Amino acid sequence: MFYLIQLLNAVQYGLLLFLLSSGLTLIFGIMGVINLAHGSFYMVGAYLTYWLSKMTGSLWFAIPIGTAIAFAIGLLLETTIIRRLYRRDHLYQVLLTFGLILVFEELRSIFFGDEVHGVAVPEVLNFSIPLTETLSYPVYRLFITAVCLAIAALLYFVIHKTRAGMMIRAGNSNPEMASALGVNIPLLFAAVFAVGIALAAFAGAIAAPVTSVAPGMGNQVLIVCLVVVVIGGIGSINGAMIASLLIGLADTLGKILAPEYSGVAVYLLMAAILLWRPQGLGNKS
Amino acid sequence: MSAANLLEARGLHSYYGASHILHGIDFAVGTGEVVGLMGRNGMGKTTLLRTLLGLVPARQGEVRIDGRIMTNAAPHRIARQGVAYVPEGRGIFANLSVRENLLMAARPAADGNTLWTFERVLDTFPRLAERLDHGGQQLSGGEQQMLAIGRALMTNPRLLILDEATEGLAPLIAREIWRILDRIRASAIAAGVAIVVVDKNFAALSAIANRNLILVKGRIVFEGSGSELKAQPELMQQHLGI
Ligand SMILES: Nc1ncnc2c1ncn2[C@@H]1O[C@H](COP(=O)(O)OP(=O)(O)OP(=O)(O)O)[C@@H](O)[C@H]1O
Ligand SMILES: [Mg+2]
Numbered sequence: 001m002f003y004l005i006q007l008l009n010a011v012q013y014g015l016l017l018f019l020l021s022s023g024l025t026l027i028f029g030i031m032g033v034i035n036l037a038h039g040s041f042y043m044v045g046a047y048l049t050y051w052l053s054k055m056t057g058s059l060w061f062a063i064p065i066g067t068a069i070a071f072a073i074g075l076l077l078e079t080t081i082i083r084r085l086y087r088r089d090h091l092y093q094v095l096l097t098f099g100l101i102l103v104f105e106e107l108r109s110i111f112f113g114d115e116v117h118g119v120a121v122p123e124v125l126n127f128s129i130p131l132t133e134t135l136s137y138p139v140y141r142l143f144i145t146a147v148c149l150a151i152a153a154l155l156y157f158v159i160h161k162t163r164a165g166m167m168i169r170a171g172n173s174n175p176e177m178a179s180a181l182g183v184n185i186p187l188l189f190a191a192v193f194a195v196g197i198a199l200a201a202f203a204g205a206i207a208a209p210v211t212s213v214a215p216g217m218g219n220q221v222l223i224v225c226l227v228v229v230v231i232g233g234i235g236s237i238n239g240a241m242i243a244s245l246l247i248g249l250a251d252t253l254g255k256i257l258a259p260e261y262s263g264v265a266v267y268l269l270m271a272a273i274l275l276w277r278p279q280g281l282g283n284k285s
Numbered sequence: 286m287s288a289a290n291l292l293e294a295r296g297l298h299s300y301y302g303a304s305h306i307l308h309g310i311d312f313a314v315g316t317g318e319v320v321g322l323m324g325r326n327g328m329g330k331t332t333l334l335r336t337l338l339g340l341v342p343a344r345q346g347e348v349r350i351d352g353r354i355m356t357n358a359a360p361h362r363i364a365r366q367g368v369a370y371v372p373e374g375r376g377i378f379a380n381l382s383v384r385e386n387l388l389m390a391a392r393p394a395a396d397g398n399t400l401w402t403f404e405r406v407l408d409t410f411p412r413l414a415e416r417l418d419h420g421g422q423q424l425s426g427g428e429q430q431m432l433a434i435g436r437a438l439m440t441n442p443r444l445l446i447l448d449e450a451t452e453g454l455a456p457l458i459a460r461e462i463w464r465i466l467d468r469i470r471a472s473a474i475a476a477g478v479a480i481v482v483v484d485k486n487f488a489a490l491s492a493i494a495n496r497n498l499i500l501v502k503g504r505i506v507f508e509g510s511g512s513e514l515k516a517q518p519e520l521m522q523q524h525l526g527i
């Protein structure tokens with residue numbers, strides 16, 4: 001039972017990572033931009049949810065509205081700033097998106113202060129399923145897992161089964177050719193960027209009740225997300241899914257087997273996979 | 286140049302960085318016309334096509350489609366005016382299946398007609414019908430070229446632009462491509478579709494082209510019919526090496 005709980009936690013963490021990193025890998029793969037500020041939107045989502053749920057008293061209102069606001073910020077950011085980076089060197093991208101991290105942290109400090117906040121689990125889901133005499137599993141975590149799975153399935157469906165998905169993959173493979181066939185590449189890029197940002201914010205929003213809403217929370221997840229992108233293969237959604245779940249498992253296992261080295265497990269996994277498949281799990285060599 | 290010109294360019298100058306590639310090109314294609322573009326390696330054929338398509342910026346001069354200025358418009362806007370591109374090297378989307386390569390491009394023409402459907406493209410290229418679920422990279426060179434042409438037709442173009450139509454293909458496959466282009470031209474002219482094609486095979490090219498151009502270092506040095514060109518063997522010798 002102990003292991004079942006750990007497995008459930010690993011899967012939940014992995015799926016949350018997937019929501020976060022799917023946007024990052026698409027933006028990197030399609031537009032060639034390393035968006036270091038991606039993690040900041042995890043924070044933006046969490047803080048907006050904290051604020052909106054405090055104002056309205058409803059998490060069910062706060063999560064979608066917070067995600068929608070993040071989507072709008074994503075669109076604005078892409079059309080004003082990020083778009084200028086597409087043809088630039090990675091150095092400019094890293095500098096500018098690192099600058100954005102500082103801007104978002106500062107804005108967070110101005111509007112919400114530097115304290116750690118908590119978001120209440122909504123009443124209907126605020127109970128646990130008893131597994132044994134002493135162990136039980138909180139339903140809200142199962143809810144996160146289910147919602148993430150549903151979004152992952154939707155994402156998979158859109159990318160692999162719809163025409164918009166074909167255009168996204170075509171734009172990933174050869175944007176110039178796609179544009180010469182009539183695909184509006186600037187619009188497609190803006191949409192992909194904003195959806196990626198919205199997914200990151202949604203992850204922050206839905207996780208807010210089980211994590212603390214704290215300064216710098218985006219930077220911790222950013223590193224792990226970059227690992228997911230590298231292991232999964234740049235631009236590969238399927239790879240990101242596998243990599244996220246692997247990292248969820250490695251992280252959880254590491255904490256059980258060797259608690260004092262648990263931080264290393266994820267990087268050991270990355271090193272091993274890169275030795276075996278340098279192009280990542282989801283990409284053909 | 287008359288108003289009947291589907292696409293028209295005047296005084297085009299294009300650069301890659303500091304190197305000046307096109308030196309004031311005047312170029313026009315009329316509705317339903319087939320234009321052959323020739324010239325030795327590196328003379329600027331691809332650059333000309335890419336400038337017309339909005340993929341390389343024109344620093345001087347203008348491009349008009351239906352008389353409307355489209356100079357340096359976004360490539361998708363030019364494509365949506367009914368211009369389709371089959372590039373050098375085919376440009377197949379490797380991560381899409383053959384079916385998806387075709388379907389992603391599907392679009393009715395600007396006037397709403399859908400002469401070219403998925404079914405019609407497969408009728409034209411039966412080999413593709415057998416490989417619909419293969420990845421784009423699993424095809425032979427000839428099949429890739431058929432896919433690139435089929436994909437361009439899926440946009441129901443009024444102007445089909447082909448760069449190096451048969452480069453790198455076995456002679457038998459190349460002949461098949463020419464036959465198909467001839468079929469497209471025959472059916473195309475009825476529907477008012479024009480073709481611009483670059484190829485090194487003068488005989489095959491001049492057999493389907495109404496008009497031929499020779500490009501030398503970014504300038505047009507000859508414009509005329511295939512028979513006019515044949516009457517000037519010194520031009521062919523000098524600029525085409527034939
Ligand atoms: N991306 C580029 N950057 C710099 N120079 C380029 C680039 N592409 C082409 N060139 C140069 O521009 C000139 C024209 O090239 P272009 O590809 O248009 O010629 P082409 O007539 O199509 O030749 P080919 O028959 O080899 O396809 C050549 O001298 C080539 O070296
Ligand atoms: Mg060329």
